[in-house]
Amino acid sequence: MENDELHRRFEALTTAHLTDGCIRARLQVRCAPAGTRSAVPGGRVAGRVLPARHVGSVDVFLEALSSAEAGDVLVVDNGGRLDESCVGDLVAIEAATAGAAGIVIWGLHRDSADLRALGLPVFSLGSIPTGPLSLTARPADALDSARVGPWEVTPADLVFGDDDGVVFVPAAEAGDVFRLAESIRDTERRQADLIRGGTTLREQVRFAEFLRARAENPALTFREHLRAVGGAIEE
Template structure:
């Protein structure tokens, strides 16, 4: 087993190591990443953080070691008042009859009156990921779909750019 910097040409037997700083508020590896890793010939994934899409990972049959599963992927920073519905993990939320509850890798509670607002973008994400998976199964790697080589080329030119500060949760 060997670990190295990000590469567009991994060696068979390598393992993808994902450092998400042990975060427990988001999953950083999904079925798409796992399928890409399998197609690229890597032997598995080790995550300092969480994964999602556990049912799909079982079908892909690639060893994935993480700190656990959570259905939420990485969140982007949004300004207040964007009108986006908020998803909350059940341990942060008192579930009532006004909630729509979903379970797979974990449990999510959505305000029932916002379920339609949430379902439309969630369906778009699901459909996009299914198209990406289908393309991957036909040989079009996720790296190619995401133009990963171009990202590496741009990143190589960032020698003097200071690192982005880590994400810190605001206390309320």
């Protein structure tokens, strides 16, 4: 999926829609750890993963950005450290100048006011004033992949972020995930409109019918019922 189409379609979706699309597509849901948020209020990001593993020096970011394509998202692995920041205003400005769509950090950032002024979406676990506190040996594959929480991501992945957090989707599966996410979004919008118009969600999903069927078949799940009646609230 080209970057232009990627951004256009994500503009009408949320990360929640995409995670639901992953579930419907039988894909593993890979979210950044809870609490990963944009330093820029309302920040949204979408693009190909550009990985970099931080070991205490900015050079790894500069090298990664040297090969960046417009719309890539710098994904920084700092091991989830909460005692130091690894990205500040200079790296963010450099990323913006290189055409990056944003930055996602498994760790912390600093220079929050400058980041807000720049406007580049920078997602992290939060902020702290101090920069890197130590320098360790750089692995040979520092630009091949990045770990974000329990997940290892590579340039074969896409990353999306909004007010709910960050999710990673295999680029090869993005078309199916988007199609399913858009279908779920449309169903939920219709359901919300009906609720506002006086038709309760219980009526829409025929909840009384589900309760009767479950009384006869205790193994029946609500998700099975929803699939049968066309609901989408749980996936």
